[in-house]
Amino acid sequence: MNSEAIKTLVKDWRVALLLLLVAGSLVGIYLAPPSPERGLEGNLQFGLDLQGGSWLQMEFQSVVVAYSTDGSAGDLVENLRTGLEAEVIQIDENHLEIRKNVPRADLEPIFATSDASIVTYQTGVSPFTADEVKRILNDKVNALGMQDARINLLTPTGSEFPQYVRIELAGVDMATAQEIIGTQGLFEIRVQTTGNETEHVLYGDQITSVGVPQRDPDGRWGVGFSFTETGAEAFRNAAIESGAVDNPDAHHLVMILDNETVYSAPLDRDLAAQLRSGPARSLSASTGTGDAGLEDAMALQIHLRAGALPVKVDIVGSGSVPAALGEQFKMTVALAGLLALLTVAVVVYYRYREPAIVLPMIAINLAEIVILLGIARFIIQLDLATIAGLIAVVGTGIDQLVIITDEVLHEGRVPSPNLYMKRYGRALGIIAIAAATVFIAMLPLALMDLSTLRGFAIITILGVLIGILVTRPAYGKILMTILSK
Numbered sequence: 001m002n003s004e005a006i007k008t009l010v011k012d013w014r015v016a017l018l019l020l021l022v023a024g025s026l027v028g029i030y031l032a033p034p035s036p037e038r039g040l041e042g043n044l045q046f047g048l049d050l051q052g053g054s055w056l057q058m059e060f061q062s063v064v065v066a067y068s069t070d071g072s073a074g075d076l077v078e079n080l081r082t083g084l085e086a087e088v089i090q091i092d093e094n095h096l097e098i099r100k101n102v103p104r105a106d107l108e109p110i111f112a113t114s115d116a117s118i119v120t121y122q123t124g125v126s127p128f129t130a131d132e133v134k135r136i137l138n139d140k141v142n143a144l145g146m147q148d149a150r151i152n153l154l155t156p157t158g159s160e161f162p163q164y165v166r167i168e169l170a171g172v173d174m175a176t177a178q179e180i181i182g183t184q185g186l187f188e189i190r191v192q193t194t195g196n197e198t199e200h201v202l203y204g205d206q207i208t209s210v211g212v213p214q215r216d217p218d219g220r221w222g223v224g225f226s227f228t229e230t231g232a233e234a235f236r237n238a239a240i241e242s243g244a245v246d247n248p249d250a251h252h253l254v255m256i257l258d259n260e261t262v263y264s265a266p267l268d269r270d271l272a273a274q275l276r277s278g279p280a281r282s283l284s285a286s287t288g289t290g291d292a293g294l295e296d297a298m299a300l301q302i303h304l305r306a307g308a309l310p311v312k313v314d315i316v317g318s319g320s321v322p323a324a325l326g327e328q329f330k331m332t333v334a335l336a337g338l339l340a341l342l343t344v345a346v347v348v349y350y351r352y353r354e355p356a357i358v359l360p361m362i363a364i365n366l367a368e369i370v371i372l373l374g375i376a377r378f379i380i381q382l383d384l385a386t387i388a389g390l391i392a393v394v395g396t397g398i399d400q401l402v403i404i405t406d407e408v409l410h411e412g413r414v415p416s417p418n419l420y421m422k423r424y425g426r427a428l429g430i431i432a433i434a435a436a437t438v439f440i441a442m443l444p445l446a447l448m449d450l451s452t453l454r455g456f457a458i459i460t461i462l463g464v465l466i467g468i469l470v471t472r473p474a475y476g477k478i479l480m481t482i483l484s485k
Contacts, residue, residue, distance in 0.1 A: 009481050018474040021466075022367050025374020044373060046170065047150065047383030047455075048321055050330045053170040054177040057154075057317035060125045060133075061101040064161045066094055069116035076114040083110045087310075089212060091126045094119070099129075099311045124161030125311055128212070133165055133309055136302050137181075141169065150381060152454075165313065170381065174320050181313075186259075187303065189235070191242045192252045201238040201253075206231025210304045213297035214284075221293035222286040223301045232279035245272045255285075255303065262303040263287075333387045340391050341366065344398050352405070356482050361401045364475045368397050371466055372459060380455055389459030396438070397467055400431045401475055408479060420483070424476050431472060435464045 009015055029042035048055060069076055073090065080088045086100035098107070104121045111118055125133070130153045141149040154164040169177050187204030208231075211224035227235060238244075244251035248266035255263040263285060267275075274280050285304075287296035321329075344365070349358045369390060373382075380386060407427035408420055415423060438460060445457035 005481060009478065012477050014470075014473040014477050018364075018367060018470055021371045021374070021470060025371050025377075028374045028377050043377050045377065045381045046330065047381035047386075048168045048170050049383040050333065050387075051170040052321045052327075053168065053172050054174045054320040055166065055168040055318065056177055056181060056315055057164055057166045058181070058313035059164050059316045060123070060130075060162070061312040061314055062097060062099045062123070062125045062129070063102060063107075064091070064122050064124055064126060065096045065098060065107065066119040066121075067096060067111065067116050068094065068119055069111075069114065071115035076111070076116050079110055079114045080107075087209065089126065089129070091128070095126070097126045097129060099125075101312075122159055122161055122163075124155070124159060124163040126161065129310055130162040130165070132298070132302065133311070133313075135298075136305070136309055137165070137167055139302060140181075141167075164316070174318065177318075178315070181315075186257070188256045190254045190256060191238045191244055192250070192254060193242050198254050199238065199242065202227070202231050202234045204304075206234070207304060210301055210310075213287075213294060213301060215294075216286075219289045220286050221288060221297040222284045223297050223304060224282060224284045225304050226282045227279075229279075229281070232281040235283075236275045236279040239267060239272070239275050245275050248272055255300075257303045263300055329384070333384070337387070337391060337394075340394050344394060348398065348402070351402075357405060357479070360475065360478050360482065361398065361405070364401060364471050364478070365394060365397050368393065368463065368466055368471045371470070372462055375462060376459065380458055383455055385453060386455035386459045389456040389463070392456075392460060393463030393467075397463065397471070400434070400467060400472060403427050403430060404472065404476060405479065408483070415483075417480075417484075420480055424480070428472060428476070432468060435468050438464050 010019065029044060032043070067076070073093070077088050077090060077096065080086070080096070080098060084098065084100055084102055084106075086098055086102070089097040089099070091097050101123070104118065107121070108118060134151050134153060137151050138149070141151075149170075150168040152166045153162040154166060155162045167177070167181070187207070189201045189203075190198035191201050193199050206228050207225055208228055209226045213221055213223055215221050239251075242251050244253070244267050248269065250266075252264045252266050254261055265285065268286075271280060271283065285300060287293045287300055341362070345358065345362050348361055349355075352358055372390060372393065376382060376386065404424065404427045407423045407430075408415060442457040442460045442464075445453045446461055448454060
């Protein structure tokens with residue numbers, strides 16, 4: 001093609017969009033922010049398989065019970081709390097979460113004395129608790145600068161409640177991984193004295209329990225928590241000595257987690273009156289109304305726990321990949337990808353024997369991979385499963401380009417423009433149906449928290465969308481321009 005034809009081609013919106021996405025992907029990988037020390041890897045985030053690191057799989061020491069009762073659900077919950085010395089959460093009108101691994105045989109007598117019976121018994125936690133565990137672990141690893149962590153909730157087949165949580169920490173040794181899971185943050189409550197000065201009241205070890213976010217009759221969200229007797233006495237003395245009891249608005253209570261303020265508010269008037277006569281062991285911190293109040297309440301609940309998980313977990317599986325082995329995997333994967341691309345190029349050339357057709361096909365295929373990597377750099381780690389997805393995209397991408405080329409060059413003849421568009425539209429329809437089938441098949445895997453298959457599904461779906469929306473239309477225009485010459 002001459003320079004005029006190339007200029008006309010580049011001005012076409014389909015080709016221009018393709019070039020823009022390729023350029024943007026390269027900028028995202030190598031220039032935003034710049035990472036010269038990582039060489040060809042750029043800003044790509046590699047998972048446990050390719051970088052080395054550790055993984056832990058932990059089982060929730062909790063059970064979810066479906067029950068029926070002729071008595072009071074409140075009395076049943078209270079009896080369970082007292083008899084088991086465990087936290088019991090009402091999930092809905094007929095499900096309880098007991099945050100202790102208690103055999104069914106030990107529960108049945110307590111249910112019987114409360115005029116209730118067990119309908120189903122499953123090991124695991126409620127979806128709310130599972131999400132809370134995931135948020136706490138995310139906060140922990142992010143606070144330590146380990147944004148590459150992957151945390152997945154695992155639900156056994158036939159169960160509706162998550163039973164395991166798996167955390168993968170790329171570039172982290174096993175001892176550090178276990179320390180991250182087991183270490184709590186330093187939580188402190190202080191009281192404002194004069195100006196912006198505050199005085200220590202107590203640490204998080206004086207908090208015995210933390211409730212779930214609740215909404216009061218006025219629509220305000222809040223989190224209830226309880227002190228030990230020593231903590232309640234220290235809280236009362238600090239509130240009186242600082243003047244918070246007499247003038248709450250001038251003496252805020254400040255909650256601090258790892259030297260960062262997470263909550264600050266004055267004493268409630270009713271609580272101030274109660275503290276004048278004696279200590280208060282149970283308090284509630286209000287966070288506001290609406291969705292924002294609920295979000296703040298959920299965050300405060302985590303802070304009050306000082307990074308401790310709401311339910312005990314036992315490590316039931318662990319493993320690690322040495323960094324040297326990860327580098328070896330990385331090199332092997334790079335060679336496999338390059339070999340796949342070269343093999344495809346040879347096969348396509350053998351079929352068409354025309355460089356003017358083969359080179360654009362390979363270039364389009366390579367551009368699709370660059371765009372995929374540019375998107376993946378922001379949303380997903382690259383592990384063996386996602387690399388397998390990339391190689392699959394190379395194969396299916398070439399298949400679709402061959403369909404377009406064969407349909408257009410029916411019987412080896414170059415068609416007229418009108419016939420070209422008719423044949424191209426027919427080929428694109430075939431590709432769209434095939435892409436829709438792949439999308440529907442991969443969507444359930446992409447939505448599930450399955451650590452090994454989710455990355456493969458996401459990359460495959462992205463490849464399908466990029467192909468249908470960007471690269472196939474661009475290739476159709478390029479091929480039309482080539483055939484016209």
